[in-house]
Amino acid sequence: MLLTGITGLYVAQSIIGGITWTGLPAVMREAGVPLDRIGLVSLIALPWVLKFLWSPMVERYRLPTRGRNRSGTIVLIGGLISIFGLILAGAFEPTRWMPLFAILTVVAFAASTVDIACDGFAVQSLATSQHGWANAAQVGGAYLGSALGGGLFLYLIGTSDWQIATWSMAAALFLLGLPFLLVAARAPKEGTREHVPSLLHALRRPRLRQGLFAAAIFVVALKVSLGMIGPFLVDAGVDLATIGILNGTGSLIIGSAAALIGGACVRAWGTKPVLILALILQASLLALLAASRITGAFPVSVIMTVAVASSSGVMAFGFVALYAQFMRLSDPRQAGVDFTLFQCADAAVSIAGGVIAGQIAEAFGYGIFFTAAAALALGAVPLIASVAKRETPGLGAANDTHAPPESVRSTFS
Template identity: 30%
Template sequence: MAASFFRQFFTPSMLVAFLMGFSCGMPLLLTSTVLQAWMTEQGVNLSVIGVFSLVGLPYTLKFVWAPIFDRYIPPFLGRRRGWLLIVQLILILTVASLGLTDPGQTPWLVALAACFVTFFSASQDIVVDAYRREDLKDNQLGLGSSLYVNGYRIGMLLSGSGGLILADHFTFDQVYLLMAASLLVGVVTTLLCKEPPLTVATPRTLREAVVEPFVEYFSRDRAITLLLFILLYKIGDQMASTLTTPFYLALGFSKTQIGVVAKLFGFWSTVIGGLLGGIVMLRIGIIRSLWVFGILQTLGILSFSILALVGYSVSGLIIAIVLEQLTSGMGTCAYVAYMASLTNKRFTAAQYALLSSCMGVPRVIIAAPAGWIAEMVNWPLFFLGCTLAAIPGLLLLPLVARQYRQDMD
């Protein structure tokens, strides 16, 4: 049994999933956290900095141009690796170009460069998601997704925290050049990995690539139910995470305590949770994992209510953060694997982009009213409400499981 597990774990495909996750996570904070720090240092007005959050729109709208990657095949390396190499090389150039701009003198040029970075970063996400779905077998999706997510988080840590630390020792333009160079990891991975076998016919026209993915998906049994499940499964977790920093401050924790506990314990708990989730999924499958991790995820949210009742307690803070991040990492792993399993390999890029865009909708919608709700009730009730918000997604699981078994037959 152990030998079988190690054979599934230590494979080139799993290494590729991890390295491609790293490459996808790297650019994300270069147009938000690091760029905001640079603009603040240059004396850019806060209102202008706030507007710059709009450069992240391509991550939400990536389903719009995703069909292009299904329809056209580059003349080298194949449908997935060919597009990956093109997008990655352009992404390296755009990150380096962003570092050559001047936020204090030409913020509009910074905005344009940042938009190019997010567009090609989102494009890399599209093709990598499609590659992973087509490269891994169904029973490997759980572990492969967990390694991808963990690679993504490590990439974000390196570019976000690492970028800010480097900015204390180098100029920001040098930091961006270093980050651009680190993206060569993705290029090397693309050149060395194998192209997934093309087992289905590709769309013959652009119209077919744009229209058919949505027609095919919505013609399935329970298509709306499955989409609703994707919207609701993580909603309680997303709602709780929206206001964790104000919550910690309200309990009397210092910013240093929050930074050390949340970044150190929280980050590694999420990574371990994702890895554990992938290992467990090898044994029990995606659907049973969604049940187990969904229930654990709900209990993790509830730990914040208990912390709110206990009040200031460093050990309580550590326990709450570890529980929530550990279970959230496990839930995300099963969630991402399930979304991948829903895609038709003929339209992998378009359908996965649509589903992953839906995944981010609750986070955007909830961010606005969450603060108002927290002001209307006390913290214990707010997090209890977040816990209850996770239940509708679990209630849909019997229908999701029935459809999954039907599709697998």
């Protein structure tokens, strides 16, 4: 029941992300919004970048010095704000991008706060034997949520309209949040805690700081092209309903399969080879997209296959290893703070990359943009190789989540 509740929240958060970063760019492009403004969608992720600032306050409220765990309260309030935000967003047309950006930024603030509580609750509450399942729930939930928010959402728009699609996603958030609230209600009524969560405690740990640097390199190299793939498919003549089916299928089938393969590879080889292989695969796929635009020789079916392999397959494969390290390097006494720092590094480079991506694509075209993105992914390989350290295969990173920080044997292995 605990894993079910946590998985439900991860799916719900990813629905919001799928709507914002996959669905909305494609809808805006079909409505005639220029690429440079579509690139600004990445700014909606600002709360995910800045949430480290209020993560200690959230953790102190969630885990008071004496009293009950308040994770359920945080999730309830944040969930209601997210649901009503999507209902309000449905009242605006996609061309009204400024009010939509404002509403979705508030939703992102609520969802990011819920995420702090959810991650902390997961690391704190799950037994060691369940840590591997928690990683699977996080990655699998993210891709299921992406299938709903980026796939089903677009399909509903293509077959009905924006309002019905947005309100349907609000209803999904409501249903997905209920299991966690039932689990949180069963948390111990009272408890005493000596440790006071703080950013200073996290940033004093050298391994965490090195992990942040490595995470930033990996994320910017792997994700910089993500926001332009939807508009690229639209400009290639693919309709929204087809893109919705493609995103949904890619997330449900390719993304889930790639996550399982990535998890198996991490256990067999350690995380360093998985991270490097993901970068090489992404560089190859982006080079194919660049070639398709420059030469015009690729059929649309090939372009769609390469696009979904990049945005779903390689992304899932690489991020299994990345998030395993996030869990491993988080102190369970303040997991909501530590895990948040890693996620903020992810969001920060995603925002910067998304804004720059829109400007480059608008100014120079998709061919140059995807060529540059491929070169960036390939150029990140030696950097990740130099920062990463060797790990003994078979020791899943997630299985060490509750080990003391000093016992972690590698920073980003």
